[in-house]
Amino acid sequence: MIFKKEQSDPANAGLSAGEKFLQSIGEKYPWLPKGDLITLGGVVAIQELSGPKIPWRPGRDNLTEAEVPPINRLPDASQEDGNYVRKVFYKMNFSDREIVALIGAHALGRCHTYNSGFDGPWTFSPTVFTNDFFKLLIGDKWTIRKWKGPRQYEDSTKSLMMLPADMCLIEDAKFHKYVEEFANSEELFFKEFSKAFSKLLELGIGFPKSTPTLVFKTLEEQEA
Numbered sequence: 001m002i003f004k005k006e007q008s009d010p011a012n013a014g015l016s017a018g019e020k021f022l023q024s025i026g027e028k029y030p031w032l033p034k035g036d037l038i039t040l041g042g043v044v045a046i047q048e049l050s051g052p053k054i055p056w057r058p059g060r061d062n063l064t065e066a067e068v069p070p071i072n073r074l075p076d077a078s079q080e081d082g083n084y085v086r087k088v089f090y091k092m093n094f095s096d097r098e099i100v101a102l103i104g105a106h107a108l109g110r111c112h113t114y115n116s117g118f119d120g121p122w123t124f125s126p127t128v129f130t131n132d133f134f135k136l137l138i139g140d141k142w143t144i145r146k147w148k149g150p151r152q153y154e155d156s157t158k159s160l161m162m163l164p165a166d167m168c169l170i171e172d173a174k175f176h177k178y179v180e181e182f183a184n185s186e187e188l189f190f191k192e193f194s195k196a197f198s199k200l201l202e203l204g205i206g207f208p209k210s211t212p213t214l215v216f217k218t219l220e221e222q223e224a
Contacts, residue, residue: 002034003065011074014115035060039201046197047218049108051129052190055198055213060205077118078150080164082172092203098196100169100178104189105197107133111161117150120161131190134183136160137170 007016019038026037036058043054075088089099107130111118123132142153142162153162169175182189 003068005068009071033060033062049129052194053215054194057207057211057213059207059211077163077165080168082168096174097178101192101196104133118152131182131186134179138183
């Protein structure tokens, strides 16, 4: 999210707002690589929103714009196909269990039509990290929303949404069993998400063996 090429990727629409939020922190600590700043911001945000603590290591390098990979390689949320989702994540060496855990991050936030075309939050508490995404996915009745936007699903109250790619988690038997596991145990979901997200943040990074693994205290813990 440093260069315009990354920001122009449709799958990254809206993320520039987060990058701008971190800009003042980056200016205060200019020695901190952008990759470290952005990933650290994600780790801190999740734990401050009542989510699990994520082991994190520093040491990412700032790349040049010429080294930015091609766009349009990120998951397409409009694809309601478990094998498509696997194909994307298998390239990054994620298992089915890890894939489902990572998508559980949809417990946070919402979609905005001006960014992605989709509209609405996934859960009733979009600023709290929970396993509600999985509970709602298997516990509510989801139907195709009748509107002028792209294909998406709505719950029985017509106030929540699921993306087509979310729905494949319950339509695909191999994914479905993990949805059930995480819906039944928030503790298990947090544990598996923490490991999978830490792995995601370290893809392609060659950390020296001496690089420390850090786990941060929440603001509440720091004030105790």
